[in-house]
Amino acid sequence: MDIAILGASGRVGKFLIEEVLQSERDQLVACYVSDDSAHLGQSIAGSELRYQSLSELPGQRSDVLIDFSTPVATMAGLDDLELRTKALVVGTTGLNTQQEARLQLASQQLPVMISANFAESFEPFVAACRNISAAYPQHVPELEETYHDRKKATPSGTSLRIRREILDARRIAGGTDDIEIPINVIREGDVIGQHQFRLDLGSTKFEIGFEVDSLASFARGALQAGRWVRDRSAGSYTPNDVFASKHGNN
Ligand SMILES: NC(=O)c1ccc[n+]([C@@H]2O[C@H](COP(=O)([O-])OP(=O)(O)OC[C@H]3O[C@@H](n4cnc5c(N)ncnc54)[C@H](OP(=O)(O)O)[C@@H]3O)[C@@H](O)[C@H]2O)c1
CATH class of the missing domain: 3.40.50.720 (NAD(P)-binding Rossmann-like Domain)
Structure with a gap:
């Protein structure tokens, strides 16, 4: 090619x-x-x-x-x-x-x-966030991102995409999509890109992360x-x- x-x-x-x-x-x-x-x-x-x-x-x-x-x-x-x-x-x-x-x-x-994020394995991470959100549409997840301090977009296009996907999965599963999914934005050093998805069900919790180590x-x-x-x-x-x-x- x-x-x-x-x-x-x-x-x-x-x-x-x-x-x-x-x-x-x-x-x-x-x-x-x-x-x-x-x-x-x-x-x-x-x-x-x-x-x-x-x-x-x-x-x-x-x-x-x-x-x-x-x-x-x-x-x-x-x-x-x-x-x-x-x-x-x-x-x-x-x-x-x-x-x-x-x-x-x-x-x-x-x-x-x-795409705002072409990193390998990013799509399986998004799919996992969707699947968990769809299984518990009555609970509201939280997102967090950490990037290098030169990054301009706040939050990143990647977090906005994850949020859109979660809302879509919740809607299909019968949950409301008029909720606020918080995105905690952290900027530090030379971090290339880290994303966390958290869902607290009360007695159990989900926490999954995605991190890019190299451009x-x-x-x-x-x-x-x-x-x-x-x-x-x-x-x-x-x-x-x-x-x-x-x-x-x-
Ligand atoms: N989608 C994703 O997965 C992903 C991942 C990482 C980064 N990004 C995005 O990708 C972009 C580039 O990131 P980067 O960190 O590689 O940026 P960078 O290091 O600043 O590189 C920018 C490149 O664009 C060139 N450029 C600037 N103005 C230009 C113009 N008018 N015409 C032609 N070329 C021009 C520069 O060339 P000269 O300076 O030599 O002219 C340089 O090669 C950013 O928008 C970033 O947010 C996306």
């Missing part, structure tokens, strides 16, 4: 480059950074491929463009999208409503996979999502579609 990366010089982008270069079935065909990036023109791992600006078109068309950049860059990446790629994976967070709407428009042309996990998850989405028809997908297609869950 031919892969292009938007945000290739970033913290996640660097792991993506490593993952693609190590993969026997994938080729790296483009690495995009900003117009004023310090990396522009530099070689990728000593190869002929160089960091390039999005404004350099025509670039090499990819099977999948994987984006871990900024909302502005994501929007710029949507210009001339069909010339660039056959499918799109978006990991960039913090998109506003208008930007999300533009992404949805793009999904009418191409398969687009979007490589997001890169690997996004690459797997890219392999899945590239053969789909135009539309908007999430890693839950991948999980459900493998496990028949949800």
Whole structure:
């Protein structure tokens, strides 16, 4: 599979480059950074491929463009999208409503996979939170997240997704969805990402956690999502579609 990366010089982008270069079935065909990036023109791992600006078109068309950049860059990446790629994976967070709407428009042309959390094993964690919540719809769970102190979104898109899933599972199980599920937000040091789900039933308690130790996990998850989405028809997908297609869950 031919892969292009938007945000290739970033913290996640660097792991993506490593993952693609190590993969026997994938080729790296483009690495995009900003117009004023310090990396522009530099070689990728000593190869002929160089960091390039999005404004350099025509670039090499990819099977999948994987984006871990900024909302502005994501929007710029949507210009001339069909010339660039056959499918799109978006990991960039913090998109506003208008930007999300533009992404949805793009999904009418191409398969687009979007998630605030591509970490491997995240979907089974969400499924566990759903299942426990559905079993006890009369009890209200609590969520907690801990991230590095540079993180802007409060709470994270990941916690908002977990909360949405819990409310949905409760509703299907006959519980009310007009409850407040508290999210305790902690910011400290260099923590990559930790999430806790707690449900107190009185005499027994559930507590399950999910922790990402390396940004490589997001890169690997996004690459797997890219392999899945590239053969789909135009539309908007999430890693839950991948999980459900493998496990028949949800
Ligand atoms: N969905 C998930 O699973 C997940 C996981 C982790 C992080 N994220 C999100 O992914 C995004 C990137 O995270 P990160 O920690 O890797 O950020 P980062 O280290 O700040 O990297 C940002 C990248 O975007 C590039 N960039 C910035 N402005 C650009 C523009 N106008 N045009 C083209 N490229 C541009 C930067 O290139 P230059 O600076 O070299 O120009 C850099 O390569 C964030 O939104 C973060 O919240 C998502």
